[in-house]
Amino acid sequence: xxxxxxxxxxxxxxxxxxxxxxxxxxxxxxxxxxxxxxxxxxxxxxxxxxxxxxxxxxxxxxxxxxxxxxxxxxxxxxxxxxxxxxxxxxxxxxxxxxxxxxxxxxxxxxxxxxxxxxxxxxxxxxxxxxxxxxxxxxxxxxxxxxxxxxxxxxxxxxxxxxxxxxxxxxxxxxxxxxxxxxxxxxxxxxxxxxxxxxxxxxxxxxxxxxxxxxxxxxxxxxxxxxxxxxxxxxxxxxxxxxxxxxxxxxxxxxxxxxxxxxxxxxxxxxxxxxxxxxxxxxxxxxxxxxxxxxxxxxxxxxxxxxxxxxxxxxxxxxxxxxxxxxxxxxxxxxxxxxxxxxxxxxxxxxxxxxxxxxxxxxxxxxxx
Numbered sequence: 001x002x003x004x005x006x007x008x009x010x011x012x013x014x015x016x017x018x019x020x021x022x023x024x025x026x027x028x029x030x031x032x033x034x035x036x037x038x039x040x041x042x043x044x045x046x047x048x049x050x051x052x053x054x055x056x057x058x059x060x061x062x063x064x065x066x067x068x069x070x071x072x073x074x075x076x077x078x079x080x081x082x083x084x085x086x087x088x089x090x091x092x093x094x095x096x097x098x099x100x101x102x103x104x105x106x107x108x109x110x111x112x113x114x115x116x117x118x119x120x121x122x123x124x125x126x127x128x129x130x131x132x133x134x135x136x137x138x139x140x141x142x143x144x145x146x147x148x149x150x151x152x153x154x155x156x157x158x159x160x161x162x163x164x165x166x167x168x169x170x171x172x173x174x175x176x177x178x179x180x181x182x183x184x185x186x187x188x189x190x191x192x193x194x195x196x197x198x199x200x201x202x203x204x205x206x207x208x209x210x211x212x213x214x215x216x217x218x219x220x221x222x223x224x225x226x227x228x229x230x231x232x233x234x235x236x237x238x239x240x241x242x243x244x245x246x247x248x249x250x251x252x253x254x255x256x257x258x259x260x261x262x263x264x265x266x267x268x269x270x271x272x273x274x275x276x277x278x279x280x281x282x283x284x285x286x287x288x289x290x291x292x293x294x295x296x297x298x299x300x301x302x303x304x305x306x307x308x309x310x311x312x313x314x315x316x317x318x319x320x321x322x323x324x325x326x327x328x329x330x331x332x333x334x335x336x337x338x339x340x341x342x343x344x345x346x347x348x349x350x351x352x353x354x355x356x357x358x359x360x361x362x363x364x365x366x367x368x
Contacts (some may be wrong), residue, residue: 024137024164025288025297026244026264027112030068034361035335035348036303037318039282041268042230042240043305046367047118050129050172053228053242053268054185057120057127058174066344066365069115074357076327077107079140089204091154097204100155101148108292109140127185129172138163139291140210143199155204161214162291163196164251164259180232187226193251194219195259215254222249224261238270241285264288278305287324296324303333311339316348329354335361342366 030048033040040052047064049056082104089100116133140159142148148157174185198215202208228242245261253259265285272278282301290297303318314337322328335348344367349360 024261025110025112025290026266026284026299027070027114027135027137028072028359028361029070029114029133029135031070031335031346031348031361031363032305032314032316032337033303033348034070034350034359035316035318035333035346036280036301036305037282037320037331037333037350038299038301038359039268039280039303039318039320041228041242041266041282042238042270043268043278043280046365047120047129047131049120049174049185050118050131050170050187051114051133053230053240054129054172054174054187054226055183055228055230055240055242056174057122057129057172057185058125058176058183059180059230059232059238061122061124061127062120063122063368064118064120064365065367066118066363067116068118068361068363069113070359070361071111071113072357072359073109073111074328074352074355075107075109076355077103078356079104079107079109080356082107083202083208086155086202086204087207089155091152091204094150094153097150097153097155100204101150101157104148104157105142107142108295110290110292110295111139112137125176127174127176129174131168131170133170134165134167136163136165137291138196139295141292146201148202155202157202159200159202159210159213161196161198161200161210163214164291165194165196165217166261167192167194182232183230185228187228189224189226191222191224191249192219193222193249193259195251195253197254218252218254220251222251223247224249236272240268240270242266262286262289276307280304297322298324311337313338314346318350320350327355328352331357331359333359339367342368 028038044052045056118131120129143158146158170189172187176183194217196214200213226244244264268282270280287298301320316335331352333350337346
């Protein structure tokens, strides 16, 4: 699994600011949320509630086992294409070299990946769950001390790289009151943080693989807690809220600084105009720092799900936007789920045609 998530961060990198504490954005986990614009706080009642909102575990009395993988990336100013052009550049044309330098300076890449095994069970109104999972985030931008420039008819510069894997074993408990009018939940997480920091020097005519430049991970262990609640004032309406990483776990970075997971708070609402249609929206209450300097994450997500033939087929659409990133556009998403008896297969994702940001997720599960 370690190599899987390192490869998922192959497009990530970022400069490490010495002695500076950073946090990460709220990652999308699971194809249902991915298909509905990244909304999951008020609607997730399966095993993925151990990530999205532990209170959701108590809203249904089911046993759920699922394997999930999700990846997301944003390429600002076409960094990947420009890196390919620099790799194929034939030195000697000063004007063309300067043009490539101008194209890539200021560009950044952000990425996140998540995956693992998730389980949910219940005992009356008491619900519990656990997951063994990995949530990895990272980013990249041009080294301000070695920006891309034309040099002797060639183009040269460097990227600084940063990534963090939160390898976790999490246990959740939730309880529903008053015929599921209100539910509360808590998730306790033992986290092994694998922090990466590196750099990649880029010269025209030479191939550079960012993954190979991440460097060796530094491992640190920490403990954290998430809490969540869901309120259902009517059968057709649910309100949810979750606060993650309340203990603010810290992880040592390879250069001696710290990566700190600051608390994240997200709220959600779900409306069921009728039993087979769900309309939902999420919003980050907190403005979350990211591994890209100058880029914060505060995402508004909206989505809808229509089920057919008692969930034999589920069709999903949605959209999301980072309201803290002025350059971010609205990203459309879609997804589909197929259920045959206890077996369910789901896929979902989205694509930003301007920034070339992509989101993709898939899962296989058994629900009883």
